[in-house]
Amino acid sequence: MRRATGNPGKRRTVTRTPATGAAMTLRLIRREIRGDLPLLACLAVLVATLTALCAWAPAAAGRQEDRALKQRIAAAQAQAPVVTLSATPEVLASDPPRLDMARLLGDGRALHDRLGGPAARHLTFAPGGGYDYSPASVTAPRPPDGTVSSTELTLSHLPDAQGRLRYVGGHAPAEHTPVGTPPQIALSQSTARALGVGAGRRLDVGFTPTPGVQQAPPRAVLQVSGVFVPTPGADGFWSGQSTLVQPSRHPAARATGTVLVARGLVGTDAADLLARAGVSGPLVTWQLRADLGPRAVDQARALSGALSQYGPDLNVALCQGVDQITGDISCHVGRQATGSLRVIDALTPLLDDFAAQDDQARALAWFAVDSLAAVVLATTAVAVRLLLRRREDHLRLQRARGASTARLVLLRSAVAWPVVAAAGLLGYAAGRYAAPTGSSGTPQPLIALAAACAVALTVSLMTWVAVRERSRPRRRGRPRRIRVGGRRLVMECTVLVAGAAGVAALRSQGPDPVLGAVPALLAVVAVLVLLRLHPPVLGLVRRWTGRRRGTAGFVGVARAAHDAPATGMALFVMVLTLGTAVFGGLVQRTVDLGLSGGAAWSVGADAGATTEGNTVPAPGVLTGTAGIRMAVQNLHNLTLVGQADGAVISPVAVVTVDPRQLAAVAPESPLAGVLRSALAGAPPSRPSGGAPLPAVVSAGLRAQERTGGFTATVQADGQPRAHLTLEPRGTLTAAELRDPLLGPLSARIPAGTPLLITTASAEYLMAQQSSGSTVLLLHDEGSAAGEAALRSAAARVLGPQARFRDRSATLNTLRHDGLTRGLVTVYATSSALAALAGLLAVALELILTAHERRRTTSFLRALGLGGREARAMHVLQLLPLAVASAVGGTALGLLEPRLMEQALDLRQFTGGPAQPALRADGSLTVALVASVVALVLTAAVTETALARRRRPAEDLRPG
Template structure:
């Protein structure tokens, strides 16, 4: 018995080896598919994670260049010591110890990059500023060491960090502030600070020495964003009288806080600026920071603070040995991460379409390969079955041949993917997905083998209605697919794509294929009807064979339609995003370039560069009252523009044409003349019958009422015009908008909450260069202006990690799907070539010529090529329209509106031509092989 069993095992092993050698080409196809998919499971997540990390770092670096994303602040308790003192240097040195309270690894990813302190605005007692009468002057003090790199002192010197005992604290002022105050280097300022409740009965006074006057220098890192008050003074209406208040801010030295504390001034607001280090796996580090930052304030209070003060009720804290008030944490990183997560989720959802399509094409390729493998072994399997081999034995024999190949290919693919995967990213290989891929391919072999060799079910009586049952099953299957597709589309449109609903395009492709297979017989019957009337028989036979083979080519048709449809869909997404990036860059800059500065600034007339057209826009915030009902609407964004300037900058702009036609710019506006205005729909709805009035307080004058007369309503297209992009970026969402003439700017005083936007358009190539535009903008609005150039903005948008990653996913997915589809097509044509060759050989024995046989091969495959081209194009154009509500491509392009879908027709034509040429090349190959066949081979096939 032992010898018999050993001999049987040896025979089985020889049989496995022999069948493995015979099936080597098809096993190589299975191995190639498994190897490629396993390598993708190891490489693609790491690569995608690197793109996400890059995109997040771009956003974080851009935000941190403008202002710190994380900051800590507190107020030292000055009067806890005798005499009162503030150790500002000790407090700033203690800043790095505050990050130790971040739990987990978060402390290693956050560092203190600087600090400073600020005093609330105090009243300037002397000297009184020259010029128009002011009801008061407010002076703010700031210690900001990082500002020195962005200043140039035109007289005097920076304020000293250590001044001799008994001398006044030193202060540096900007040239504009010094002129507004009427002081210079060496002047003394007497300032009255607010009294400290519970400690002082009268406000303390202090004397400051102007050590120098500075000018702001150009900063490429947006240093002046949010710090414009250090360079430009502002004026605003006095709340208690009809006059105006002049507000300025100056820079002081490090020991100014201690000197002011000795004069009885309360402690300043100490601020530490923190920087998040997101090098390496940025997304993982940001997520690790989010949790600790959410309870960072509570952790600081628990570690550094004790019981509440009995007088004020505030916690008493100690930082660096100095008693302070509660610590306040300002976290702007978490909202930025939340916004990025939404964009990243949208990119992942869009990527699932390409990934699921690739998986479906790969599975179809595996199915075709196994079908061909079983077709080649059909006679052998029947012989083994006739000799008594069981179904289980035949299935296990097939598995013994295929499973080792699949396992080795999966391991090699995984190893290659891991070797090529970039390290140090937030993405990690997916071994579970790779195992699922290999298992799916491995289980396809026994399943299809079982279906091929199972014994037919015996019935008591033969069924006469077998064709009717087959038709009924087909109808049920098609209805199931249609219902599943409709349900998937509805779910996808209502809740957006996810890992499961991303497969809906595959169902749509299957529905398109079913529709084509239903249309096949009808169209071919029409062709047959015409072919019968012709004299030749080749056309009739070719159409008849194509109609007969249509159901058998369903899988090849599905692969071609899905591959072509995915490629067309990917081209549409890429083209739409690319066009949308240009629109988003135009919306961000408004013209070739734009410059934005806080407050209302009127450039000098000689600052306009040669070859450059400019348009000035002033933004104000007003409270308006309806003239009909007196209802107050606040706040309202009021934009003062010159329509002629806008029309010169953008001659083809619909908004500029509307403003030029509606806003009349006649004689110089005065306080009694009504100002024409265009209103946003929300503002127009609040006052449909009358106009609006607003009260302003010019410098040193009585309050004045401005009357705005509506002359039209801004349409959605006008509100989305790029000319308004830089202005609306300064307006909170939902704020009503009013656009009026530039004459309003002469009647309204400057506002600290307002801003000025300068649009620049180059007339010549030299003037349109980024360097020339930046120079012209800085010369007009000063070095503290935030300048954006359209070409640079567009380059930054195109280099965004999410945008590039999405394009890479669709390019790689379409390429791999095309390769898998090509393999599936070759295998499918090989699978069905025997029947076509048999028909051709039979006709050749009846006298058909070699040339006519070639035409016959061509005609048999021509319907497949045409159906694939029509179905793939239909799928690629239909999918975006069905899924339009889920394609929020605005996340990648910027701009106010969803970009319009733009089909890449050139790519579509190339893809259709490629598929058609591929199928027809197969027909030519079959015809060439048939012509070289000898008479004996022809007779054997016939």
């Protein structure tokens, strides 16, 4: 390129080399950077925040998920082992019969080692497995109760029980019995009293003979080594060991009197001594405990696949033949021949339930995350817009001097892109440094790169829009206003269709990371509606102010109507920020209120106790504690026969309850009122076998037998038959089936099982069974009895083995659940960051439009406008923006959950049977709206204060 210099009469040319052009470009870039430093710093902060969140947030969320999963596994393992292996040793196949139980229990470690891979590291072998014999008949001594015709005693070896009991007489059974002495057994205090024995006494027992091998039952002598009482504990261990603590009774099948069913503890080598006496092998159990590390969620995925094939793989590897005596499959655990191995897996269902809840929590979290990303990108657009407005004259001059569109875009990109890149790298590095290590969540570098690229491309695209060369309109064509209006209408219709499609997709398939952007799309729809409503509403206000005295109101409203389209981005940011915060408050409030219902559903009343088997409390025991009301519910799984058509319906969950007791426990419960009226005609406490019992049934059971009643025949092992006739007098509605009084029982009823509730009189017709469940509901009448008194009352009715649950403690556990706390944290953090970004966007938008407002105010001040009127005009100019933001954001936050109600399954967090009703957090909503209005009014006051320091001539001067 050549340029003429010097005297016109004597032309001299200077050649500009590429190095000189590059140096000038670099100087121009540095000058641009210095001039745009504040706004470039704003872009850097936004990019650094986005990239830091991409590195820190996934790791923090993963750590919260790991804590939640380990919390649930620990609670489950406190109740029972999550994985159990069992097999029956074949002791009679050897001569003489021998059973080295200590070695066999230790060989369970080899079974654990066959898991292999990561599953073997995360499932640890629990030393000291146990074994249980089939019930033996106690022949001597005779129980002191003359009504007891026979006694059935189960021998068990439970190492886990030793730390949960206390000996009041004697000592624990010996692990190595001295030579020449019989096997030792420890009994609970209740069992010892029922048998009439104490420490040092002996029991003669007879075992069931092995079919095809023994003709007579083998007999053995046991020595009572000690008497114990269980220590109270909250881990629920004794809930599955009911007969070990308290013996049960049932009528004898073919004789008068009752059968006493009891259980005792034996030492490790008792199995070898019994094997020498000809007793067949017991059922041996080994336990595996889940021991997850810091990356619990990732490690759990490896467990599910390994456990699904664990049982079949064990039998394939260890079972190679058929037992010659019994004909069953013969396996070998170590050197001991056993029957087939069985794996009871309670861990996989727990992991599946957690995975479903975790997916729902992540889906809800995406709403907040995507909204935050939209707010930050919108703030970036506002910052770039202000940057280009400041450079508008400069860009126009460069364009007039011949600079191409591509050169101007590249120049602006060369200024902004290095800042964006440096900020992105620093932010991601800071996020990686602050992120917790060793969690299941991992940083997302690709998302961070996409966020930085989105900001950089926003700069380039908006620069191109600002400096591109407009095409000249044709002479014969539609007016510009018509063309612009048509394009706006097409754009608005497109956004409306996209918003409707997003809501429909959410309602049909549930939320996911992509559909998490639907709230941002709905915010755009809300802004478009507000911008359409702005002109007519402000027009009405302007006409009203025009009829009043003074010009401040009229001019302020007119300026607000004129600036409304220009403040659309600020309106979008404020609406989306406020809508996300209101939405998060609604979710948090709904979950918090739903937790109370979930706790009530889990417990049933102020407190509840549950035990295995059916128990009928002694007369008067339910009213023995002042200030505490109690009601007993017994659950039976029966087969019913329809009286009309003889159809067999099985299984049916039959619940027996005294409606008067239930009404006393929950006087305000609709279900208690229905049962009290429907079961009012119950027969006396001991009805005859042919008298019909009133009942209420579920809709599913009524549909299978529409007209008649039901009959049932109940017969437990070794007990006489009981015949029941049930007469339905009502049908339970869906709301009554979700009554908290049925919560503890519903947890024990498989989904879809028909339900029938009848009077407690049916218990007198049926013998006690070990297959059902008994639930005790307790209500504190206001005497402030406290948890200790409620627990004592439950232990007196159902025994110390009952699992006790207090509603306040259960509610506290639900509120501190890891997933619930993590969801609340996500919304709180996202709302706070979105509010900061929104505040920045509003400030930049107000700066962008401040010059026109100052010119209008200065012009009116030059004509004599007073300071008070100037302040009022500033407020009126910005007040419509505040009102529109408050109305749009509140409406968006309240309508979003209702539009997507089918996708918001909050039952995963509340523990209740039904979706909790959506409840907005009124105090939070009012506080947020007040904050938005206060923000805009503060900006108006600040502008007024700054305008008073300027002379009108400064703002009215051209340029």
